[in-house]
Amino acid sequence: MIYLDNNATTRTDPRVEERMSVCNALAWANPSSLHAAGRRARQTVDQARAELASLIGAEPEEIVFTSGGTESLNTALHSAITSFPDWQRLVITATEHSATSGPCALWERRGLEVVRIPVDRDGLPDLDAFSKAVTERPSIASIIWANNETGVINPMPEIASRAHEAGALLITDAVQAVGKIPVDVSAIPVSMLALSAHKFHGPKGCGALYVNRRLRFHSLLHGGGQEAGRRSGTENVPGIAGLGCAASLPMTLPDPGLTARRDWFETEVIRRHPRAVIHGHRAPRLPNTTNIAFPGFDAEAILILLDQAGICASPGSACGSAARNPSPVLTAMGLSAEEVKASVRFSLGRETTEGELATVLDELDRTLVRLASLQPAGGGPVIRRSVP
Ligand SMILES: Cc1ncc(COP(=O)(O)O)c(C=O)c1O
Incomplete structure (x- = not known):
């Protein structure tokens, strides 16, 4: 074949499989449990958090583990809209993945305005239209970093600087970018960034949301208060271990x-x-x-x-x-x-x-x-x- x-999706790297099976054998306990077995699982999660943070230039506490890109993007939009209720404009490109355009269409039906920035024949967004949209009204922008269908990479430094200038909040779908091109949130300031392990040789059903530590945050999932209260639900420890391992694989x-x-x-x-x-x-x-x-x-x-x-x-x-x-x-x-x-x-x-x-x-x-x-x-x- x-x-x-x-x-x-990518094939799971054998080193990722190995890390996950070690985790299943030795760190299978609930990371919220205070006993030794729980502490071992917690350590596994913490190690993966540090590995992923280092890949994207973030601090470990800025990483929230999720079930993948779709949950990360739904969470990011939910959090931004809930945290800034007066900001009723969502700005996206016409070439977002359905994990962004889907929730935006839902928020549009609930009364928010959604501005879809047109793209040219090569798939690049009209940056003047973007600036105009985010300047006119306080806005939440969600812009895909690299497109899944064409591979076209958006000019994220320019987009981030225009969003910053206009005081807009910027989310990015970096699901296809992470692991393929350098993604560094310390160099390109975004408020939130979504990624997914299975796109860079990690396991399916595991991803993360980077949340800038100065940003107000409202979780989508409520319950046990895991992930520092930002994403409830017992952690997918083997998946997270696999994600951490994938993030630390040597890559050029x-x-x-x-x-x-x-x-x-x-x-x-x-x-x-x-x-x-x-x-x-x-x-x-x-x-x-x-x-x-x-x-x-x-x-x-x-x-x-x-x-x-x-x-x-x-x-x-x-x-x-x-x-x-x-x-x-x-x-x-x-x-x-x-x-x-x-x-x-x-x-x-x-x-x-x-x-x-x-x-x-x-x-x-x-x-x-x-x-x-x-x-x-x-x-x-x-x-x-x-x-x-
Ligand atoms: C650009 C992009 N965003 C979001 C997603 C959704 O990610 P996940 O499959 O982890 O939910 C995908 C997956 O195909 C994608 O390619």
Whole structure:
């Protein structure tokens, strides 16, 4: 199997699995218990908190463990809106993940104003529109750091400085950024930041919310008062241990080798299929992501044939794919419904080799030839039939 769907989830690193199984064997007690077994579990949680804080330039007490990116973002929005009840404007981009756009739509139905900042053809937001929106009224902005479908990286230093200037509160969805590019909250001041372990070789169902220590905070989950009262519920100790381990894995960020392999793959796709279009290619992008339209083809058909050949890729966001809705991200970038339907996301991993990519390229050639042969005569895509 060749796995090119790392933005959906990554393979758990063996070192993470090892840390989690040690935790299950030795630190399985409730970290709120005061006895020795409880203290051992508490130590495990504290170690992971320090490891994660160090990865993103935070203080350990600024980390709140959650069940993942979705909970972190829902919590961040809930906390900001509850803490600043007079700030009734939410400012997001048109390319947020549904974990942000979903709760914002809910808050909109409850009476808050939601301003959706448009993006250009490369997926970059209109910064003047952003400044205007956050300056007009006291605002809570929630801006995705790096997009899950296209890999486009938003200009976070500029966004943070404009938000700061306007006195707006800034949340960021860094779920795809952490572990792929440097993310440092001591250099780029954001109020809250969401991340998720399974996107950087940690376990699923475990994430965190960074909360700046000077920020007023209102929790979403109430109960036993764990996480210093910020997130009730017995801690997922093995998951947290795995998250801490994933955060401390040696990584080169950004990974120049990975960028080179992705760029080579794109160059080859364009050489073999000159009508293919790479979305967001003029913008800064994550080193591992490429989202490519094959005009005249149906992405779903391409993906089925690739899957039969043992290649895993995806039509865009894994979360959206079950819903079969046209990608709101690509639509916001100005692509037609046809172009959106023809778009395939390949998200490489640290372990993806050039040999694997060469196999995918050949399989893609065969797939497109096969699909073209099924098109009605005279219609359908124009492609080169000689497979290089
Ligand atoms: C950009 C982005 N934000 C949020 C999420 C949600 O994270 P989780 O799956 O941990 O709930 C995802 C997951 O696909 C994502 O890619």
